[in-house]
Amino acid sequence: MDQPMSLEEIEAKHRREKKELQAQIQGLKKIAKNDKTKKKELTIEIAKLESELELRHEEELAALDNAPGEPDDTASLEDEDEVPKVKLSKAQKRRDKKQQQDKERAEQIKLQEKENLHGPRNIEIQSITNKLKERKLSIFSIPSDGDCLYQAVAHQVLATRSNTLSVEDLRMQVATFMRQNKEDFLPFMSNPNTFEMLTESEFNDYCDEIVNTKVWGGQLEIRALSNSLKCPINVIQASGPECIEQGAEFEGPPLIITYHRHMYKLGEHYNSTQAICESDS
Template sequence: MDELSSLESKHRKEKKELQAQLQALKKAAKNDKTKKKELAAEISKLETEMDARHKQELESIQKDTEEVTDSVINIENEVAKVKISKAQKRRDKKSLQEKEREEQIKQQEQENLHGPRNMELQEISVKLKERGLEIFLIPSDGDCLYKAIAHQMLVTKRKEVSVEELRKNVSDYIRAHKDDFIPFMSNPDTFEMLTDDEFEEYCNKIENTKVWGGQLEIRALSNLLKCPISVLQASGPNSIDQGTEFEGTPLIITYHRHMYRLGEHYNSTVGSSKSVAED
């Protein structure tokens, strides 16, 4: 299969996957008018971004082919018809693709300057600045909540904990306090309270997969670590606090809805370089 056919096949697969994801999101927002309105905008954004990216990738392949062909002809003329090795061709093509990718990134950064991602970051940064803090970036890999909390444990000079340890402890804590958590858990398809089997599957996923953590997991983390946790976000109150009954410096993390295309994200925080210099 040539590169163009492979790309077209990849695009068809991505469209199917996006449609499946959008259907799930629509079901989740079925009875929530506010969420439906937000979801409509998000769906339009996701579809537009995918269409633009697919168009760009198709144009990139066509452009790569033309540029590599021109490059080969020019080199053959200049070096008296010396054949370029296959390895050299691959290197030339890779170099061209990297340059194009850099240009695309620069262009995208300009387009996003006033987009929801940047606006959200600016709002959160203002709230952090009031506390003498700045964002500490955490990778977007499903473990972001647990990695942010593990980082905060070090920042606040508490004990060192691993992501695996946190996931297991959260899973065990929710199991042990089932009656406190299950009223807030529902099946995303039926909107009914989780059955015992579904509850156990939920806990297993926390421990054994990279499933994303949310408000329930933050509550469990605060209780099992016995420390307050503050979550800063762009909109709404300055922070959402858990474990206010516990003493000590709170673990401060940030919540982002628009930082990455398909999902929410958590980052950690550190003292801002400016406030450290002033001290």
């Protein structure tokens, strides 16, 4: 018959099993890295695996506390006429401690959510959302990957003109237009280190970066997009002018995008817009 494991052996076993579980979880995360549906399923599966392992560890520790040959410390009666004095087991103490930690964590989460509710990000989103509602529009989320301006414009071109343009197409059009109209852009561009106007070489490097990298686009790129696509672009924002209009001289419905200063920690961001369905409103 196998000898029962000591507390030290059980704790060592638990540490080993936790490491093995973490390795298993990392493997699962790699599989679902670029699949949003699998990520949601994976989150549920991970929580289940962690919960099952934690419950089994608690049961093993509780079984050790109540093993034969050891005094039962859950309760003791010193005298039949005295009120029983309850002494908590080690397992119960661990459960009580975990319950208290979970309670404190839940309170901290609620407090953080309350602070976020009145934080700059949520205030900005609410302001933009209200302005879009007046136009019967809502925010259409665009990934934050450096291509947000171009992806937002591509989404608008498809929605308003049924024309499909890739991010690469738009970046090439912007760089080409800026090169062909250098005198209209160069005076507004400066070196971030010296604050001097860009040299001819630096300007060409900037245009090359637009085409070959995920460099973020701003007001100058919006101007180039409007002119190269020959359509108006409206930018809705929370502070400053409510709507920045570019290319008002062009005909047709404007491409309407949103500008966010506080959407992500990495910095500024652009989203697209979409019509509000009657069911949504």
